[in-house]
Amino acid sequence: MAREVLRVTAGLTGLAVGLTACGGGGSTRPTTGPPRDGGVLRIVGSSDVEHLDPAGASSVGAYGLVRTYARTLFGTRASNDFNETVPVRADVAARIPTRENGGVSENGTTYTVRLRQGVYWSTSPPRPVTAHDFVRGVKRMCNPASPSAGQRYYTPTIKGMDGFCHGFGAVDAKDPEAIAAYQNAHEIGGLRAEDDHTLVFALTRPASDFLNLLSLPATAAAPAEYDRYLPDGPEFRQHTVSDGPYRITQYKPGVSYLLSRNPAWRQDTDPLRERHVEKIRITLGQDSADTVQQQIEQGSADLAWDQPVPTAALPRVRRDPRFAIRDTPSNSPYLVFNTLSPGNGGALGRREVRQALEYAIDRSALVKIVGGPDVASPLHTVIPPGNAGHAPTDRYPTTGEAGDPGRCRRLLAEAGYTGLKLEFPYRTNSVHRLIAQSIKDNLAGCGVTAELRADTGGDFYAETISSPARAREGKWDIAAPGWTPDWYGNNGRTLVQPLFDGRGYGKNSINYGGYDSAEVNGLIDAALTAPDAGRAAGHWQRADQKIMEDAAIVPLLDRAHTIFRSSRVGGAVFLPTAAGYDYTRLWLAD
Numbered sequence: 001m002a003r004e005v006l007r008v009t010a011g012l013t014g015l016a017v018g019l020t021a022c023g024g025g026g027s028t029r030p031t032t033g034p035p036r037d038g039g040v041l042r043i044v045g046s047s048d049v050e051h052l053d054p055a056g057a058s059s060v061g062a063y064g065l066v067r068t069y070a071r072t073l074f075g076t077r078a079s080n081d082f083n084e085t086v087p088v089r090a091d092v093a094a095r096i097p098t099r100e101n102g103g104v105s106e107n108g109t110t111y112t113v114r115l116r117q118g119v120y121w122s123t124s125p126p127r128p129v130t131a132h133d134f135v136r137g138v139k140r141m142c143n144p145a146s147p148s149a150g151q152r153y154y155t156p157t158i159k160g161m162d163g164f165c166h167g168f169g170a171v172d173a174k175d176p177e178a179i180a181a182y183q184n185a186h187e188i189g190g191l192r193a194e195d196d197h198t199l200v201f202a203l204t205r206p207a208s209d210f211l212n213l214l215s216l217p218a219t220a221a222a223p224a225e226y227d228r229y230l231p232d233g234p235e236f237r238q239h240t241v242s243d244g245p246y247r248i249t250q251y252k253p254g255v256s257y258l259l260s261r262n263p264a265w266r267q268d269t270d271p272l273r274e275r276h277v278e279k280i281r282i283t284l285g286q287d288s289a290d291t292v293q294q295q296i297e298q299g300s301a302d303l304a305w306d307q308p309v310p311t312a313a314l315p316r317v318r319r320d321p322r323f324a325i326r327d328t329p330s331n332s333p334y335l336v337f338n339t340l341s342p343g344n345g346g347a348l349g350r351r352e353v354r355q356a357l358e359y360a361i362d363r364s365a366l367v368k369i370v371g372g373p374d375v376a377s378p379l380h381t382v383i384p385p386g387n388a389g390h391a392p393t394d395r396y397p398t399t400g401e402a403g404d405p406g407r408c409r410r411l412l413a414e415a416g417y418t419g420l421k422l423e424f425p426y427r428t429n430s431v432h433r434l435i436a437q438s439i440k441d442n443l444a445g446c447g448v449t450a451e452l453r454a455d456t457g458g459d460f461y462a463e464t465i466s467s468p469a470r471a472r473e474g475k476w477d478i479a480a481p482g483w484t485p486d487w488y489g490n491n492g493r494t495l496v497q498p499l500f501d502g503r504g505y506g507k508n509s510i511n512y513g514g515y516d517s518a519e520v521n522g523l524i525d526a527a528l529t530a531p532d533a534g535r536a537a538g539h540w541q542r543a544d545q546k547i548m549e550d551a552a553i554v555p556l557l558d559r560a561h562t563i564f565r566s567s568r569v570g571g572a573v574f575l576p577t578a579a580g581y582d583y584t585r586l587w588l589a590d
Helices: 060-066 131-140 161-168 176-185 224-228 289-298 311-317 343-349 351-358 363-370 405-415 432-444 457-465 468-473 492-500 518-528 533-550
Strands: 040-044 110-114 191-195 198-202 246-252 256-261 279-283 323-326 334-337 376-378 421-427 449-455 553-555 557-559 561-564
Touching: 040 289, 131 161, 131 176, 131 191, 131 198, 131 224, 161 176, 176 224, 289 311, 289 561, 311 363, 311 561, 343 351, 343 421, 351 405, 363 376, 363 432, 363 557, 421 432, 421 457, 432 449, 449 457, 457 468, 492 518, 492 533, 518 533
Parallel strands: 040 279, 421 449
Antiparallel strands: 110 198, 191 198, 246 256, 256 279, 323 561, 334 553, 376 557
């Protein structure tokens, strides 16, 4: 791609979004000046979210959607300056707790959080959001029906939560009454609502990233109505309740969403969101990124839901002010090995086999597939640049990033494995098919046959690779998911703990391959208990090195996000953790 592409990098001022589009259909009215209210924002894309319930939300798409109707104690503000998106800010909390204001104890293990007044649920009549609703929200992340993939952030951090969650796991996962009964009859020792407006958290040890943890969707307030339904079940998905600027008024699974204004929401109680468009319509089922892009350029759609700008379109749009490349320092995608697969005599459970396959991949080809060096760079570590604990290294180097199939074949032969056949499900949206085909061709050069199997994005994460049963049955051997950190800044644990802590493996786990190393688990604990961020970073680096020595994954790309908006969209400010613009800040020129 040409050098004229404008890339928004950490520490630089964002790309101006107030320019009129040069070419393409749609409105020609300027998208500068004060926001205009009204209109329908039209978003088009491929797959449904894997979890609509905030307790289970884990994908970038779910993060962007949940932000419109589920509020947390703390959060981040969208911006086209990456640095402005990093600080934790108050959301439903009235202020950031500190030692100076009495919100954090001297030893750093007690947090007192006071809620702001005037936040209401979209119930009839509207009902205030209380501290008890936040207690319910935290408890729900351990429900047995659809547990949070990130619960290992919290169970060793909040006193008594590990025991609470362990007991919750024994409840019938198909019985909503039993789930609600356990949740309401048992307490988490380190979490209490002193009154309707005050929460107190007691930690097992100081955690410098605790406010980051309280900004994740899994900790969002949950109304009492949620006790009626199986978490994230079909009934739940038709009865979400909102305390944000929008509410889901129509949902057709796998087909569409319609979000309308929540009449109970007030701007003066929400420091992170706004509300301008009248409705948000999300249309699913369109797997072709080229078709989606054409609709946006022609003005019949406004944004892509789950697909970056297709590579073929980049030369055409690179000078268009509606186009931008936004930094999302990430491991996206990466190749994960199912270490539990019985296929090929359990070959992927052996480190020397996985180490051999590390040499197979031609990263230079993958960089071209996603748009060139302006969009992505080869990645060789678990922790990408721009994240806590990153240290540049390449344990499996190849000339020109092109792979070394000869060495791969030799190492496989030395390990006693030839003629491997690997089940390889892949996502159908965006360029994932092309990435899968490239990896398949690379593996063929090693004498390995990869059987490609198309899988929709929703099923890919929610069913295929996050199911321990399917992993143990060998329903898949390799896959290429992606991982964008849950937060930036002090974020060492969000890059290592969820993906590689073997103690958290289970339903909805994002340690997809079932990797479990006592040494890595110990380094995670050492990082979490380190007295300062510098020493924590050292532990994260060593965990990264051990994971790569064990070849649990093949890091592929540190990839930015290419994004395009229609001519009539104003207020386009970016949320890196959602890999998209903040829907609540957008407005339409007509």
